[in-house]
Amino acid sequence: MADHAVPHFANDIGVSIIHIGAREFMCVGAKPPFDHPHVFLDMGDETEIICPYCSTLYRLRASLHADETDPAGCLWHTPAPA
Template identity: 75%
Template sequence: MADHAIPHFANDAGVSVIHIGAHEFMCVGANPPFDHPHVFLDMGGDHEIVCPYCSTLYKFDGKLHADQSEPAGCLMRPPAEA
């Protein structure tokens, strides 16, 4: 599984629900430096899960790719390497 990247999502807008296209992901709260501990969340057979740190409700949407969210822009991207 080392070749499988886990998407990281951030909730900078402070919305209550984020729809995503992945069942397994990391929630970081907000982008650094305002992030909380990066927590791995796995919906398993369910289609929604609440982050225990920031209380964001994540809902699975099969129409989205693993790196997409609604609202758009919640995927955390690593800083560009120099």
């Protein structure tokens, strides 16, 4: 997975569950400047994990690609360096 970026997800809309298509990812809380420390989460063999900072429950949905979420719009792209 060295050639792929780790997806970052944000919960600006404040839902309790976000379905994602990746087992390893970063949670940023809300989008900057309202983000929490960007924490790496790894589900391992499980199908869900709770962010220890914002308590968002992330649930794996195998039908989603790594850059897709349900609800839509929770993928966050890090800004390109200036």
